[in-house]
Amino acid sequence: MTNNSFSFFFSQFNKSNKNPIKVAFYNRVIKYGGLERVTSILFQYFQKEKTFLFYLITLSGILKGEYSIPKNIKRICLYNKKNKLYEAIDKNNIDILVYNRDNAKEIRKLNKLNKTKVIFCIHSSFFYNIYEHIYNIEKTAYKEYKKCKYVLALIPFENDYLFKKWGINSILIENPSTFEYELVTPSNLFYKNIIMIGRGNYLPKRFELGIKSMSYIVKEIPECKMFIISSPYKNIKASIHNCNLEKNIIITGFQKNPGTYLKNSSLHIFLELDNLNL
Numbered sequence: 349m350t351n352n353s354f355s356f357f358f359s360q361f362n363k364s365n366k367n368p369i370k371v372a373f374y375n376r377v378i379k380y381g382g383l384e385r386v387t388s389i390l391f392q393y394f395q396k397e398k399t400f401l402f403y404l405i406t407l408s409g410i411l412k413g414e415y416s417i418p419k420n421i422k423r424i425c426l427y428n429k430k431n432k433l434y435e436a437i438d439k440n441n442i443d444i445l446v447y448n449r450d451n452a453k454e455i456r457k458l459n460k461l462n463k464t465k466v467i468f469c470i471h472s473s474f475f476y477n478i479y480e481h482i483y484n485i486e487k488t489a490y491k492e493y494k495k496c497k498y499v500l501a502l503i504p505f506e507n508d509y510l511f512k513k514w515g516i517n518s519i520l521i522e523n524p525s526t527f528e529y530e531l532v533t534p535s536n537l538f539y540k541n542i543i544m545i546g547r548g549n550y551l552p553k554r555f556e557l558g559i560k561s562m563s564y565i566v567k568e569i570p571e572c573k574m575f576i577i578s579s580p581y582k583n584i585k586a587s588i589h590n591c592n593l594e595k596n597i598i599i600t601g602f603q604k605n606p607g608t609y610l611k612n613s614s615l616h617i618f619l620e621l622d623n624l625n626l
Contacts, residue, residue, distance in 0.1 A: 371444045372403035372424075374433065379414045381547055383448060383471050388415035395420055405436055430454065437464055455492040467498040470518070474506060476552060490514060532607040540572045541613040545606060548578035554619040559587040559597060561617065566596050573598060575613065577606045 373391075378384050387404075394402055395418040404417055405424045417423065424440070426432040434457065437445060445466045447458060458466045474490065493499055493511075499518040501507040507520040542565070546553045555576065562574050574597045576584060588597045600609065610616075 368401040369399060369443045370401045370403065370441060371446065372405050372437070372440070372442045373446045373448065374405045375448050376407045377411060377414070378404065378406055378417065379411050381550070385415055387448065388417060391418055391421050392416075403440060403442065405433065437461070450489040452489040452492050455489055455496070459492065459495050465498065466496070467500060468493065468496045469500045469502075470506070471502060473503055474510065490516065493518075533611045535611055535613055537614045539612045539614060540569055541609075542572065542574040542615045542617060543577060543606075543609050543613045544574065544617050544619075545577040548576065548584045549581040555584055556587045557619050558617045559584070559591055559593065562593050562596055563591050566593070572596065575600055575609050577603050577609060 371394075373387055375384060375387055378387060391402060391404070394400065401422075402420075403422045403424060405426065407426050407428055407430065409425045409427050410423070422440075424436050426436065430451075433454070436442075442464050445458070445461075445464055447455070447466055447468050448471065450470070450472065455468065458464075470493070474488075493516045494514065496516075499511075499516060500521050501511065501518040502521060504520060507518050511518045542562070544555060544558045546555070548555050555578070558574070559576075562572070565572050574593075576597060576599045578584065578599065579602050580599045584599060588594060588599075600606075603609070
């Protein structure tokens with residue numbers, strides 16, 4: 349986990365100030381995906397900081413099964429009313445806002461704030477917009493990123509090439525990982541197993557394409573097995589049934605540590621367009 353980029357920005361403020369610096373993270377929710385899990389872990393890391401006072405602002409209310417948040421983190425729920433974001437920032441005198449979304453209208457308005465400094469974090473690849481059939485970059489949030497002072501990017505290809513070409517001033521940070529890859533025993537490529545990992549109900553993960561590919565793979569390698577490391581969502585189960593692959597595809601359910609499956613597999617099919625790292 350790399351926290352240095354956030355610490356660097358926070359350290360730019362005058363620590364001699366007797367009052368703590370108020371830092372808020374803005375997420376849609378604090379459940380489901382990797383971004384939300386990383387936010388939870390960052391709070392675990394930053395809760396020891398005495399110079400800062402941290403807030404979590406979510407668009408939704410508190411949901412069942414959310415990632416844990418330290419008790420000393422103040423929670424602000426907007427209850428799906430976007431305009432309340434700016435009220436929350438003003439009411440709580442937020443000094444720094446870490447913005448984890450890509451809403452162009454919100455970014456445009458946040459860029460006009462005078463008292464609050466905003467750190468914009470780009471978590472998705474621009475390929476995601478192509479997947480959503482948004483081919484005109486000017487219609488996406490990238491147009492607004494040109495006016496942003498603090499932009500953190502996770503993808504080298506975009507940060508080092510595209511953003512410079514598009515006029516976006518960004519800083520590359522290591523993609524925060526919540527999984528200790530160095531602790532996984534490398535596969536010896538002995539088993540004819542395939543794995544797919546991710547949140548199966550999120551369409552850009554494109555699990556259905558991986559499942560369809562198994563229809564061709566089993567014709568050549570009948571004993572091949574695919575392990576889908578995900579909760580058993582209806583769309584995954586339906587795709588497996590439609591392809592008559594119940595004997596070849598196994599849904600493991602959520603796995604906190606998928607190391608065993610990585611060790612015993614020879615191929616990882618990764619079809620997601622988000623966070624593409626070229």
